[in-house]
Amino acid sequence: MKMQRRDFIKLLSSSTTFGLAYGYGLFSRLPGISGSEALAKQLEDVSLRPVEEKWLPSICRQCAGGCGVLVRVYGERAVKLDGNPLHPINGGRLCARGQAGLQLLYNPDRIATPLARAGNRGEGKWKPVSWDEALGTVGEKLKALRKQGRPHELAMLTGAQRGLERTVSERFMAAYGSPNLVRYEPDRSLGMNPALNLMQGQAAGFTYDIENAAHILSFNSALLEDHWSPVQLFRAYGNFRRGRKENRGKLVHAEPRLSVTGAKADEWIPIKPGSEGILAMGIASILIVEKRYDENFVTERCFGFDDWTDESGTLRPGFRTLVIQEYPMDRVVKLTGVPRDIIIRTAREFARVQPALAIGNDGPGVRHQGIYNRMAIHALNALVGNIQKPGGVLANARPADLSLPPVSRDRVADQGLSRPRLDGAGAERYAVASDVPASVTDNLLEKKPYPIEILMLNGANPLYESLHFERLVKALKQIPTIVSFSPFHDETTQWADLVLPDTTYLEKWQLDTTYTLKGHPVVNLSRPVLKAPFDGRDTNEVLLAVAASMGKPVANAFPSTRIEDLAKLSLQPLSKGGSGEPFGAPMEELWTRLLEQSGWKVRTEVDFEKLWADLLERGGWWDPVYYRWEWRRALATPSGRFEFYSLGARDYFAKLTGMERDMALQKTPRLVNLQQADAACLPAASRARAGGNETLYALEVNPYFIPILSGITHTNQPWLQDVTGFHVYQNWHTWVEIHPETAHQVGVHNGDWVFVESPGGRVKARVRTYEGAMPHVINLPVGLGHTSGGRWTAGIGENVLKLLQARQEPFTGQEQFKPARARLIKT
Amino acid sequence: MAKWGMVIDLDKCTACQACVIACQAENNIPNSDPEAARTGRNIHWMEMLPMVEEEYPHLRMRLMPRPCMHCEKPPCIKVCPVNATQISSEGIVGQINARCIGCRYCTTACPYTVKYFNWFKPKWPEVMEHQLNPDVQVRYIGVVEKCTFCHHRLQKGRDLARYEGRELGPDDYMPACVQTCPADAMYFGDLDNPKSSVAILSKSKRAFHLLEDLGTHPKVTYLSEGV
Structure with missing residues (x-):
């Protein structure tokens, strides 16, 4: 790939240049043409004095995708966003949302100053207050609560935070002494991970190498619509279709409606809502009956395909038994509404054209595919042996550890942290969950396990997403103090007592680890590019300031009071000379790969200040080398193999006791022939029945x-x-x-x-x-x-x-x- | 003299609409609102066209990004009474706002409906004026506007080339939509240069033009889906 002209121009202009204003037809400068104040203002601007123009690197955070952007800063204002050509995730491209980022920055409805509630809760009446006053109020309330020995009664609901932002929230809560840091929105980059973790073990996450796949079978995946990192997906899709000389990739898509993905697919299979997992099992049964699966991979690298005996000598059903006994073709046809011949043809094609990927719903935009349906879909990838292959499912490489030294805590904090969490995560039924937003409403309402005194909303808007709107409003009414950090008057902010408006992404620091679709870790660094004319403050800096104002020991949470210093501290390990390097042109990348893979790369320590300057200029750091043969990383299960019968799930259920176990098992799918305990560990696809009277609601x-x-x-x-x-x-x-x-x-x-x-x-x-x-x-x-x-x-x-x-x-x-x-x- | 043209590969296109929004951002296109949208008076120089063919369950939907076709024989310039819309020597069909009298003959004449009349006074909330592109003029009420292939970028590219004392290179000039396309589905360049990617691709056996039988000779070529 050669470096394109446009990339070159951008590089050139990232160093400061002087630009003149162009594009004004001669006539438009004539006086007497009126019609728009905007035009008049623009004309004023056009005097031929030189205006300083720069392209500054930053990170797009409209979604979780982690694309690098260059901001065209013209004088004091940002006038355009475009992709950062050096960035490995988007390579100079940007999607529609990324392009619209300036409408977020310069949004007239952003909250301009800190606000205190003036009317009743939810009435929407506010009076502006100064930052000093607002921070004082928050600091005092927090101090008082802590003094009373109840630090755990502070809760913070966050959006899908990652990176440095996450670190700041975590450290603040830990030093303060509250376990109640609840991520209300799932991190979208996790995608199908919860299901894949059961079959392949806990890893740094998994990805699909779309670019090199020859065939993609999409089970309502919303691939082109709701992917966690759209730009790299689109880039990969372009190459999947036309990037190779021959062998154009084929896409088959099953979904109830003809969506954009369906329209772009070579074949659209209409399927009854929620039955994708069952279709996957139908396809699996054809592969097994016709012996079209990869026998070598299944015997060498898989566990639980055939029936097996456990420690007590009992025979346990394997995947083959599950498929043959539970998913006869007639049942699959009836439940999915897909004709038999189409299932057979799809299955044969899936086995014949390799490498083939089976992809389920990857974006949690509309969450309907449960963990078992996703397991069923993922089982197809193992059946054709498409794990850790080019064009297959890849386990992400582990990134450098960028965590800061642990927080030193006092006795109050320790006591607070030893309390159970508000959402019940990490205990009993949710032993393997990190956050359980679904139980927040009920627990707040019933004051379980204790009432919450102060609630902080940091990037979360539970009232819009919640399916129990009225109950949540009731619960919010019970909380004495609610502080929102939202830059907009969103639904939940309406119920707050105090609003400390956050800034948008182009105005603040962030350091964030994410992955390419080929499993390379990427560390994004962005700094404030400019300030919009609003008196907002970066929430992370606000938390730092609040912690500092509370004095020791809470102030000890952060080694510095500047967010920039925290970023620097976190990045120190990168200068120690491991693998990886700052973003570079494609040529540099190839060179690194060649050196590293042939063992010639010398890993030396580099000067941190130089590295820091490099990272700021280029936008981040990544590791372009990926080893596919690291099976221990890709299959980190108890058996060390790909588990059709998840031993991780079995252990989890075995650890539960009595009632808890029954309640957990109740949420697993019911099968006809197999026992519930086995069904709970196998990819037991099911289609939940739609609620409601069928004649009334047709x-x-x-x-x-x-x-x-x-x-x-x-x-x-x-x-x-x-x-x-x-x-x-x-x-x-x-x-x-x-x-x-x-x-x-x-x-x-x-x-x-x-x-x-x-x-x-x-x-x-x-x-x-x-x-x-x-x-x-x-x-x-x-x-x-x-x-x-x-x-x-x-x-x-x-x-x-x-x-x-x-x-x-x-x-x-x-x-x-x-x-x-x-x-x-x-x- | 160059002849600027575009190729859109529908096989790579993901209908993500990045081109649509990039165009809005680059060209200072006024914000839409429910009223403008309801009456069909919102402006999109670049738009995603859906076309549904055949019937359930064997139907196909084709999604096509649609800029101005910059026809070699543009029907719009023939009807303009004041010469406000013209085709340049490099094949770009432009609109001179100051000449336009707002008769809307051209919006009717264009078979691709890419000419937009400004029914409203374009307005931005004050803070949003910050993001206006200094290179592109904002239009006013009562004139027609259209895709210019980001002509201001050509001027800039040419100036840079002149400053550096060289010829205008093939990648010096690229519209905002092409630059941002995530799937790399859009190509732009000189159709008269036989080595340019657009010249080669527009001769592909997958190539077709919108409404070619009208004899407009569009300079935007589509490449159809499939092998």
């Missing part, structure tokens, strides 16, 4: 996440809102996609406004007949319907989550959506 609901809003917390961005439903020409409201035939049957027409009613609730939507909808299944977009948060998002559309009900997943405790039934009522 239609099945299939919620899907709006691609353009996927991963975004603050959706008050008009560019994005204008293209939400481009595939059906809908925007700025909620629509319901319905098959024309079904529309005729239920008596609605294109363009009608209807209420979609499920046993759980109702939303107003516009009917859009769509050939790409399955008969009797209606599709509704998730991501709209905020009740506050800014002029381009509040009151736009409806929150479709209202229609759904939740069930809790065993192991992770994540909330999962149950299929719902609904009917349409004309307005």
Whole structure:
């Protein structure tokens, strides 16, 4: 790959250059042309005095993808974002959300100053206060609570934080003495990991090498719509299709609706909502019966394929028995609605064209594929032996350890930390879960295990995401003090007593580890590029300041009061001379790889200040060398093999006692022939029955996440809102996609406004007949319907989550959506 | 003299709309709102066109990014009474705002509907004016606007080349949509240069043009999906 001209220009201009303003036609400068103040202002700006123009590196954080951006800073303002050509994740490209980042920075609805509640809770009346006053109030409240020996009664709900941000929150809470740091949104980059962990062991995460795959079988994966790192996925997809001389990659996609991924796929298989796991088992049964699986891999590297005897001498069923006994073809056909010949053809093709990947739902935008269905889908990858191969499933390489020295704690902190967590994570039923947001509402309401005195909202907006809206509001009302750090007036912030507005990502420091789709660890470093005209402060700096104001021992949480110093401290290990290097041009990368793989790379310590300057200029650090043969890393299970029968799951259930065990087992799928204890450890795919009377609610609901809003917390961005439903020409409201035939049957027409009613609730939507909808299944977009948060998002559309009900997943405790039934009522 | 053209490979395109938003950001296109969208008066120089063919369950949906086609024989310039829209010697169909009288003949004449009339006074909340691109003029109420292939970038590229004392190279000039395309599905360059990627790709057997039978000779070529 040669370095392109455009890359070169950007490199050139990252060092300061002087630019002149161009592009103004001669006529536009003539006086007397009026019409827009913006134009008039612009004309003022155009005087031919030189304006300093720079391209500064930063990290895009509209979603969790971790792309590097270059910000075009013209004088004092940011005027454009583009990809950082040196960045290994996006290589100079940016997606729609990344391009819209400036609408977040310069958003007129950002909270301009700290606010204190002036009216009743939830009324939305505020009075501005100074930062000193606001920080004083928070500091005093925290001090008082700690003095009373109740530090555990502080809780902090965070968004999908990572990296330095996470470190700051963790250290603050640890030094203060509260175990209640709850991640309310799952880290999107984890994707299918919880399922993969059961079969391949705990690792630094897994990835799919899409670029080198020859065949992809997607089980409602929303690959092109809701992936955790869209730009690198798109890049890989382009290469998957046309990057190789011959051998164009083929994509087969099973989903209830014709989505963007379905439209781009070579074949779209309409499938009943929630039955993807069963289709995977149908395909597995063809592979097994026709002996089309990779026998070598299955015998050498897998466990639990055939029946096996445990320590007590009992015969345990293996994967083959599960598939043959539980998923006869007739049942698969009936449950999935996919014709037999299509299943057989798909299975044969999957086995024939290698390397082939089976991918389940990777983005938690709409969470419906439970852990067992995901295991069933992942089992196909092992059946064709596509683990740790080019174009296969890869375990991420371990990154350098960037953690800071542990926090020194006093007795109060130790006592507080020894208390059980608010969400129950880490104990009993949720022994393997790190955060259980689903139990927060109930526990807050019932004051279990103790009441919460102060709640901090740091990047989380539980009221929008929660499926128990009213109960959560009730719970919030019971909490004496709520502090929100949101830069926007989102739903939950409405219930706060104090708002300390955060800045957006271009205005603050961050250090964050993420991965490429080939398993290379990437460390992103970004610094404040500029400041928007709002009096917001980086929440991390606020936490540092609060800790400092509380004096020792809480102040000891941070070795410095500047966030920049923390970043520097964390990065120290990188200068010690391990593998990896700052981002560089593609040529440098190849060179490093060559040297390292042939054993010629000399690892020397480098001067830290030089490294730091390099990292700031290039945007970060990565390790371009990946070893596929490290099986111990890829298969870190109790048996050291790929486990069709998860011994990790068995251990987990074995450790539970009595009631807890029964309750956990109840959440696992029920099978016809096999025992519950075995079903709980095998990829027992199932399709939950949709709640609701079938005659009254004749239609099945299939919620899907709006691609353009996927991963975004603050959706008050008009560019994005204008293209939400481009595939059906809908925007700025909620629509319901319905098959024309079904529309005729239920008596609605294109363009009608209807209420979609499920046993759980109702939303107003516009009917859009769509050939790409399955008969009797209606599709509704998730991501709209905020009740506050800014002029381009509040009151736009409806929150479709209202229609759904939740069930809790065993192991992770994540909330999962149950299929719902609904009917349409004309307005 | 160069002849600028674009190739869009629909097999690589993921319909992610990065090009759509990059265009809005680069060209100071006014914000939309529900009212503008309802009446079809929102402006998108680059837009994603969905086309559904055949019937369930064997239907196909084609999603096509649609910029201005920069036709060699543009129907829009023939109807303009004041010469406000013209084709340059390098094949770029431009719009001169100061001449435009807002008659909207060209918006009707264009078979691709890529010409947009400014029905509203373009307005940005004060703080959002910070992000306006200094290289591109904001338009005013009552004039027509359209995709310019980011012509201001050509001017800049040419100036840089002149400053460095060399010819304009093949990668000196690239519209914002092409630059950002994550899947690398868009190509841009000189169609008259037989070695350029656009010249080679536009002769591919997958190549087709939108509404080519109208005789407009579009300079945007699509490459169809599939082998």
